[in-house]
Amino acid sequence: MDSAVNVAVIYYSSTGTVFELAKAAATAAEKAGAEVRLRKVHELAPDEAVAANQxxxxxxxxxxxxxxxxxxxxxxxxxxxxxxxxxxxxxxAQLKQFIDTTGPLWAQGRLVNKICSSFTASGTAHGGQESTILAINNTFYHWGSIIVAPGYADPIQFQAGNPYGTSHVFQNGEIPPGRTELAAMDFQARRVVDIARRLRPQLPL
Known part of the structure; x- marks a missing residue:
């Protein structure tokens, strides 16, 4: 019997900030003993829009x-x-479009009891980070999934300051995620793996 927790880290990133957080999540989940799939969603923006931004x-x-x-x-x-x-x-919109394709899985109940969590980045402080995470989490309610937020369950969260999920202010791509944000993402991913393992009684603790 396969004892590993399967973790999918699915993200959208235009200039790489959210990608760095996603990589940190994938790495942390793997170190916690999970099998991980790191996946990007399909780009919807026209080529000319992408080409206009180096x-x-x-x-x-x-x-x-x-x-x-x-x-x-x-x-x-x-x-x-x-x-x-x-x-x-x-x-x-790119992530939302992927979410909108999940209707067949939802209708068959195949997303019920999945352990779910979310993360984000914005260009400015207070730029909608918490509302973005809450908007993503609305999907999980409809799926019947179990939302696992980082909360303040680790000392790093008192530095990161976002109990809803890891977030970062990138200021137009000029500031990559730093030690605090990457450590918060590490904790969030490990917490997700731990809760998933605890809710699968066939897996050893």
Whole structure:
């Protein structure tokens, strides 16, 4: 019997900030003993929009090796972490479009009791981080999933300051996630794996 928790880290990132958080989540989950799939969602923006932003262009080229998320990744996973930059306090359209394709899994109850959590980044402080995480979490309610937030369950959270999920202010891509944000993402992912393991009685603690 496979004893590993399956974790899908699915994200959208235009210039790489959320990607760095997603990589940190995937690494932490793997170190916690999980099988991990790191997946990006399909880019919806036209090529000319991407080409007009050098950071966007560079990030697209640098992440060509990352597979595009599919519904199979959700069905396979015991735990799911979704990440997106904020767009007016909401998740990016690219992640939302992927979420909107999950109807067949939802209708069959295949997402019930998945362990779920979310993370984000914004260009400015108070730029909609918490509302973006809460908006993503609305999906989990409809799926019948179990939301695991980091809370203040670890000392790093008193530095990170966001009990809803890891967040970062990137200021137009000029500031990558630092030690605090990466440590908060590490804790959040490990907490997700731990709760998923505890809720699967066939897995050893």
């Amino acid at each position: 950071g966007w262009t560079d990030h697209r080229a640098a992440t060509q090796h990352i597979p595009v998320a599919a519904l199979d990744d959700l069905e396979w996973a015991d735990a799911i972490l979704l990440g997106s930059p904020t767009r007016y306090g909401l998740p990016a």
